[in-house]
Amino acid sequence: MIDIKKNIFILTGAGVSKESGIETFREKDGLWDNFRIEDVCTIEAFIKNPQFVNDFYNQRKKKMNDLKVKPNPAHEKIANLENKWQGEFLLVTQNIDNLHEKAGSKKIIHMHGTLEHAYCMNCNEKYKLDFELNVDFICKRCNSKGQVRVDVVWFGEQPKGLDLIYNFLNKTDIFLSVGTSNNVYPAAGFIDYLNKTNRKAELYEFNIDKTNKSELFTKSFIGPASETLKKFVSSI
Numbered sequence: 001m002i003d004i005k006k007n008i009f010i011l012t013g014a015g016v017s018k019e020s021g022i023e024t025f026r027e028k029d030g031l032w033d034n035f036r037i038e039d040v041c042t043i044e045a046f047i048k049n050p051q052f053v054n055d056f057y058n059q060r061k062k063k064m065n066d067l068k069v070k071p072n073p074a075h076e077k078i079a080n081l082e083n084k085w086q087g088e089f090l091l092v093t094q095n096i097d098n099l100h101e102k103a104g105s106k107k108i109i110h111m112h113g114t115l116e117h118a119y120c121m122n123c124n125e126k127y128k129l130d131f132e133l134n135v136d137f138i139c140k141r142c143n144s145k146g147q148v149r150v151d152v153v154w155f156g157e158q159p160k161g162l163d164l165i166y167n168f169l170n171k172t173d174i175f176l177s178v179g180t181s182n183n184v185y186p187a188a189g190f191i192d193y194l195n196k197t198n199r200k201a202e203l204y205e206f207n208i209d210k211t212n213k214s215e216l217f218t219k220s221f222i223g224p225a226s227e228t229l230k231k232f233v234s235s236i
C-alpha cells in the first residue's frame with residue numbers, strides 16, 4: 001500500500017508525452033531515426049551548423065505550441081498525485097515540453113532544460129524563447145551575432161538541478177520511472193543509485209515495454225502510462 005506521507009520522486013521521459021502526440025527519441029520513427037544526435041544535440045553540432053540545430057528546436061517548439069498537443073491522462077495523474085501527496089514530492093523530467101506544467105504540476109525540475117528559454121553563449125543574457133532561433137540574432141546585451149542558443153542540455157553538458165536531485169534521492173521512499181528508456185545518464189543512473197544506497201525504497205517502472213533496467217525495479221507496470229498510472233494513482 002502506497003503511503004502518501006512518504007517522500008516520492010517521479011522521473012519522466014519522452015514516453016509520458018507520446019500519447020499527447022509528441023514523438024519519442026529511440027522508438028521506431030522517433031527523433032533519433034530522423035536526426036543524428038551528433039548533428040543536433042551537442043555543442044559541436046551547434047558550432048558546425050547552428051541554423052540546422054536552431055531549426056531542429058524551432059520545429060519542436062512549433063509542434064509543442066500546436067493547439068492539438070495537450071497533456072494526456074499520464075500528465076494529469078502525476079499532477080493529481082502531487083495535489084494529494086502529504087510527504088515530500090519531486091517531479092524530475094528529461095522532457096523539454098511544457099505538458100507537465102499545463103497539467104498542473106508545480107514541483108518540477110527540467111533536468112535537460114526546456115523550450116521556454118534561450119541564452120547568449122557570449123554574455124549569458126537569458127531570453128524568453130518567444131521567437132524563432134536564428135543565426136542572425138544580435139544579442140541585446142553584448143551585441144554578438146549568432147551566439148543565442150536554446151536553453152536545453154546537450155550531450156556532454158551538465159544536466160540541471162543535480163544537487164537538488166541527489167539530495168532528494170537520498171530521502172526517497174518511493175521512486176516512479178515513467179516513459180523513459182533509461183538510456184541517458186545521469187537520469188538513467190538514478191535507479192542504480194537507489195539500488196545501491198537505499199534498500200528500503202519502493203521502485204516502480206511504467207513503460208509500454210521492459211527496459212534494460214527493469215530488473216532493478218520492485219515492479220514494472222507494462223502498458224501506456226495514461227492507463228497504468230491511472231490505475232496506480234486510483235489505488236492510492
Ligand code: BV8
Binds near residue numbers: 096183206208211
Ligand atoms: C553529462 C536534450 C557530464 C534536449 C538530451 C557512456 C556511459 C554512460 C554515460 C555516457 C556514456 N557516454 C556518454 C555519456 C554521457 C551521456 C549519455 O548518457 N549518453 C548515452 C547516450 C550513453 N550523457 C550526457 O552527455 C549528459 N551530460 O553526462 O554531462 C558532465 C558533468 C559535469 C559537468 C559537465 C558535463 C547529458 C544528457 C542530456 C542530453 N540531452 N536532450 C532535447 O533535445 O530534448 S537527451 C534526450 O534523451 C532527451 O532529453 C530524452 O528525454 C532523453 C532520454 O530519452 P527518453 O526520454 O527515455 O526517451 P526514449 O525515446 O529513449 O524512450 C522513450 C520511452 O518511452 C521508451 O522506453 C518507450 O518504450 C516508452 N514509451 C513510449 N510510449 C509510452 C512509453 N511509456 C509509457 N507510456 C507510453 N505511452
